[in-house]
Every structure is written in C-alpha cells, then in structure tokens.
Amino acid sequence: MxxxxxxxxxxxxxxxxxxxxxxxxxxxxxxxxxxxxxxxxxxxxxxxxxxxxxxxxxxxxxxxxxxxxxxxxxxxxxxxxxxxxxxxxxxxxxxxxxxxxxxxxxxxxxxxxxxxxxxxxxxxxxxxxxxxxxxxxxxxxxxxxxxxxxxxxxxxxxxxxxxxxxxxxxxxxxxxxxxxxxxxxxxxxxxxxxxxxSVKSFDFSGFILLAIAMVGMALGIENIASNEISRNLSLGLLFAGIISALVYAYHAHTHKNALFRSRLFKNKIYTIGVLGNFFARFGGNAVPFILPLMLQVPFKMEPFMTGVMMTPIVLGSLFSKPIIPPILQRTGYRPFLLVNTLLIGTCIASFALHTADTPTWLGVVHFFIFGVLNSLQFVTMNTLTLKDLPQQDASSGNSFLSMIMMLSMSIGIALAGTLLNAFTGYFSEAHITQAFHYTLICLGAINIITALIFFQIPKDAQI
Incomplete structure (x- = not known):
C-alpha cells in the first residue's frame, strides 16, 4: 500500500x-x-x-x-x-x-x-x-x-x-x-x-477600536517632541490609543464575532511571545530607518554608498536562517532569547561608537552581526509565539501577531524619530552626531530591558 x-x-x-x-x-x-x-x-x-x-x-x-x-x-x-x-x-x-x-x-x-x-x-x-x-x-x-x-x-x-x-x-x-x-x-x-x-458578519466596532488604538499610540509618540503640534494633543492621541486598546480588550472578551478573541491570551506562551514581539522589535525595526539617516546627514555619505552599507544587515539575516534550528535545539527558547535580547540591545547601543571616520570594513562587520542577531531574534520570537496555539486559534493568532509586528515597527520608528528630535533640540544642530548616538543608546537600552519579558518563559518550554 x-x-x-x-x-x-x-x-x-x-x-x-x-x-x-x-x-x-x-x-x-x-x-x-x-x-x-x-x-x-x-x-x-x-x-x-x-x-x-x-x-x-x-x-x-x-x-x-x-x-x-x-x-x-x-x-x-x-x-x-x-x-x-x-x-x-x-x-x-x-x-x-x-x-x-x-x-x-x-x-x-x-x-x-x-x-x-x-x-x-x-x-x-x-x-x-x-x-x-x-x-x-x-x-x-x-x-x-x-x-x-x-x-x-x-x-x-x-x-x-x-x-x-x-x-x-x-x-x-x-x-x-x-x-x-x-x-x-x-x-x-x-x-x-x-x-x-457563508461568511460571518465583520466586527466593524472592533476594527475601529483597533485602528484608533494603533493610530493614537503611534502618532502620539511620533509627535510628542514636535514643535508643530502641541504636546497636549500628542498626549491626547496617546491616551485615546491606550483607552481604545483597553476597550477592545473588553470587547474581545464579550463579542462572539470579535476579530481576535480573548481566549488567545489564555495561552501563556502566546501572551509572552506577543509582548516580547511588541517591545523587542522597537530597536530592531528602528535601526534600518535611523542608520541611513546617520550615514547621510551627519556623516555626509552618498545615497548609493549608504545603500551598500545597509546590505550586510540583509545578508546577515540570510546567513542566520539555516543556523536557527540547531541553535534552538541546543539551547532552548528561554536561554536563547534571554541572551540574544541582551546581545541585540548591546549591538544597537554600540552603533553609537560609529563616527564619520569609522573604517568601512568595521561598519560592514558591525552591520552584518546586527543582521544575524536581529533575524535570529525575530524568527525565534515568532516560532515561540505560535508553537502551542491550538488549530482553531492558529489563523486568528497568526493575524494578530502580524498586526502586532507592524504596529511595533511603526511605534519603534516613531520612538526613534521622537528621541532623535528631542536630542537634536537639546544638543543643537551643530552636535547632531551626538543626538544620533544618544538615540541609539536609548533604543539599545529598551531592548535590553525587554529581556525581562522572556525571563517569564517557562524553563521547560519545549522546541
């Protein structure tokens, strides 16, 4: 047979x-x-x-x-x-x-x-x-x-x-x-x-609540250090976003056709994975935005050469793909994510050591290492988050994770822009390199603190 x-x-x-x-x-x-x-x-x-x-x-x-x-x-x-x-x-x-x-x-x-x-x-x-x-x-x-x-x-x-x-x-x-x-x-x-x-009715009220939550939080953070928009308006947007998220949490618990039901978060591993994905991606997603700016604005690098310098990050990501399974088999989720989160935070902060005189070869190696670590982090977090979801929640859980990943990217870039503008105002345009350096240090520190989330992963979590 x-x-x-x-x-x-x-x-x-x-x-x-x-x-x-x-x-x-x-x-x-x-x-x-x-x-x-x-x-x-x-x-x-x-x-x-x-x-x-x-x-x-x-x-x-x-x-x-x-x-x-x-x-x-x-x-x-x-x-x-x-x-x-x-x-x-x-x-x-x-x-x-x-x-x-x-x-x-x-x-x-x-x-x-x-x-x-x-x-x-x-x-x-x-x-x-x-x-x-x-x-x-x-x-x-x-x-x-x-x-x-x-x-x-x-x-x-x-x-x-x-x-x-x-x-x-x-x-x-x-x-x-x-x-x-x-x-x-x-x-x-x-x-x-x-x-x-047959298709069930769409949860428009939940969709609107989620949209207000995402837009409010991202725009509130983006404009909080802006001179063009009042701080009260920015704080109002941020507050509206947080309130909408809390209202949606109640909505998800009570509405039978909710886009994402609250039962998803009864799974501890999924909850830890979503929180880790949200906060640990701030720095990793902001780096591809902030490094080209740093290379071109204070370091005066040409656009094409800037693009060449960013390519090692992608090559590092490609290099990491085949080594992820054997590393996880050897270490397990909890030890790996604890260590790798600390390494990425340190790597992001260490970009503050770059100046216009940093040798090109050293920058290439540094960017490649970041690409490897960042890809290892993202793939491992995604795998951890979805691995224990029951079949009936797999589609919903994956969609929610995709949404959180994009939201984290927008907030991470907004946060980087806000920090950069705040430090530029503090140091003045004449010392703009310092503004970039302090922004990178802050982003790295946020990533290091995120390791506390992965500390909650059960020690017996299986691959």
Whole structure:
C-alpha cells in the first residue's frame, strides 16, 4: 500500500499562481526597504527637515497594520482574486501618486493608500495559495515565494540609493508601476476567484477600536517632541490609543464575532511571545530607518554608498536562517532569547561608537552581526509565539501577531524619530552626531530591558 508523502513537488500548473503571489510579496518587501536610503533626498526636494521624515515610513506601516484584520474577511466575502487584484491596483496607483507628490502632506496621504494595498497583497496572496494549492504541495510553494520576499529587502537599500543618486527619489515609487501592471494582467490568468459560501458578519466596532488604538499610540509618540503640534494633543492621541486598546480588550472578551478573541491570551506562551514581539522589535525595526539617516546627514555619505552599507544587515539575516534550528535545539527558547535580547540591545547601543571616520570594513562587520542577531531574534520570537496555539486559534493568532509586528515597527520608528528630535533640540544642530548616538543608546537600552519579558518563559518550554 502506498502513502502520499507529507510534502511533494509543486505541480507546474501552480507555477503561475506562485509567481503572481511572489510579485505582491516582492513589491511589499521592496517598498519597506527602498525608501530608507532616499529620505534625506526626499526631504531636500520637499523642503523638509530630514530628521522629521519618519512620518513617510510610519504612515505606510500603520496603514498596513490597521488593515491586516480586514484582509481575510474581504477575501472570504468577495473572493481571493477580486481582492488581490484590487490590492495590486491600489498599491500601484498609490505608488504613482507618491511619485507625483510635490507636497509632504500629499505624499503622506498616498503612502497611507499604498499601505492599504500592501496590507491586502501578502495575506490575501498567501490565503489564495492555501485555498488553491493542495496541502502536500504548499510547503514547496511557500519556499518558492519566500525567495521573492528575500529579494525585495536585499535589493531595496542599494536600489534606493542608486536611484536617488543617479536619477531622482520619484523612481523609488515609479519602479512599482511595471511590476504592478504585470501583476494585474497575470491575476485573471493565474488565480481563480475562490470565496466562502457563508461568511460571518465583520466586527466593524472592533476594527475601529483597533485602528484608533494603533493610530493614537503611534502618532502620539511620533509627535510628542514636535514643535508643530502641541504636546497636549500628542498626549491626547496617546491616551485615546491606550483607552481604545483597553476597550477592545473588553470587547474581545464579550463579542462572539470579535476579530481576535480573548481566549488567545489564555495561552501563556502566546501572551509572552506577543509582548516580547511588541517591545523587542522597537530597536530592531528602528535601526534600518535611523542608520541611513546617520550615514547621510551627519556623516555626509552618498545615497548609493549608504545603500551598500545597509546590505550586510540583509545578508546577515540570510546567513542566520539555516543556523536557527540547531541553535534552538541546543539551547532552548528561554536561554536563547534571554541572551540574544541582551546581545541585540548591546549591538544597537554600540552603533553609537560609529563616527564619520569609522573604517568601512568595521561598519560592514558591525552591520552584518546586527543582521544575524536581529533575524535570529525575530524568527525565534515568532516560532515561540505560535508553537502551542491550538488549530482553531492558529489563523486568528497568526493575524494578530502580524498586526502586532507592524504596529511595533511603526511605534519603534516613531520612538526613534521622537528621541532623535528631542536630542537634536537639546544638543543643537551643530552636535547632531551626538543626538544620533544618544538615540541609539536609548533604543539599545529598551531592548535590553525587554529581556525581562522572556525571563517569564517557562524553563521547560519545549522546541
């Protein structure tokens, strides 16, 4: 008697579908990294302070975080092909809007719209593969798609620096147009419009509460040190965000169709993992934003060379992938996360030792080490968080974790921008390098303190 293998090779008829989903994965991965090296040039073009450009990054990430809970329901209700097609059109049209923007506030608006498209691209694409590709071929399909996810971040920093230096910052958005147009044509060829026969009513009240919570906390932190917005308004936004989060916690406990039910947090490992992901990502997500600024603003490095310098972080991340399983098998979750969290915090703080005269080779090694440690941390935290969830909570738990990861990125970048502006005001523009150094030290210290969360992991937690 023959048995079907648990994983088999992907059939050729699914190649075009995987290619299509990879387009969305590539576009989102490229967009989250390509912009960091372009911020100073964008600031000069838009006549803005380069130290206050973090809003362009935060607006996109916040929109992604806020719309992630909506993606699965829309795909089930209207079909995966229709929503994926809409996502590509929204993302591509918003990219054109970003490129044509000649005003900072208008650019923010189009970045929000682009984030809405980005929030639908990857989750709906992954869901389409899950619904259409046989389960025994799903691992092969995900492995192929993950290559696009690696190519985007790998190309982003260098491509962004090259486009800014030899063309203009507008091309970091225009580059999405041919990719998006290709995706729209392939969608109707490769993706059937699979939908669910019956879909439960959407939790709009919970969705609004979560959106207010995320936007309030991120914008409150982002603007608390701003001279353009009153501190009372910033504190009001932060307070509104916290209150909305608390109200949602009650809502999740009482509403039968809540987006994320409170039973998720009865699982201790999941709760620790979510809290750890939220706080431990502040520094790790802020570094790819703040280092290109430091290299270009006080150190006067050219954009293309800045992109080259950021590439070792991505290479370090790639290097870490195959070594994660054997390390965890040897150490276990608790010892590894305790030690690695301390190492990352120290590594982030040690970026404060960099000056304009730091040898390039030393910077490359330092950035590579950070990439390795950061990737080890993120993958291990994600694995820990989801490993003990029962099957009926797996989808909801994974969506909530994805939302928390994006929220943490937006708050981490907002916090970095706030610290940077506060220290710049304290030290003055003439000593801007010190402002960057103290910001990095603070981010590293926050990461070190986060080790207290992982101290709560049971000592007998199994791999």
């Amino acid at each position: 023959t048995t079907t293998p648990s994983h088999s090779k992907l059939q050729p008829k699914f190649y075009l579908l995987v290619f299509l989903v990879s387009i969305g994965f590539f576009m989102q991965g490229l967009d989250t990294t390509i912009i960091n090296t372009a911020l100073p040039a964008m600031a000069e073009s838009l006549q803005e302070n380069p130290l206050k450009m973090h809003g362009i990054v935060i607006s996109y990430v916040l929109a992604v975080a806020a719309c992630i809970p909506l993606s699965g329901w829309l795909a089930d209700r209207f079909g995966v092909r229709n929503i994926f097609f809409a996502a590509i059109v929204i993302f591509t049209a918003a990219s054109l809007g970003c490129a044509l923007s000649n005003d900072f506030n208008l650019l923010i608006v189009f970045r929000v719209i682009q984030g809405i498209g980005g929030a639908l691209l990857v989750p709906v694409g992954r869901l389409a593969m899950l619904k259409i590709i046989p389960r025994e071929q799903f691992l092969s399909a995900m492995s192929l798609m993950s290559l696009a996810g690696l190519l985007g971040p790998l190309m982003g920093p260098i491509l962004g620096g090259w486009l800014v230096e030899y063309a203009s910052w507008h091309w970091i958005f225009l580059i999405n147009l041919p990719i998006g147009i290709l995706g729209t044509f392939v969608t109707f060829k490769a993706m059937p419009n699979v939908a669910e026969a």
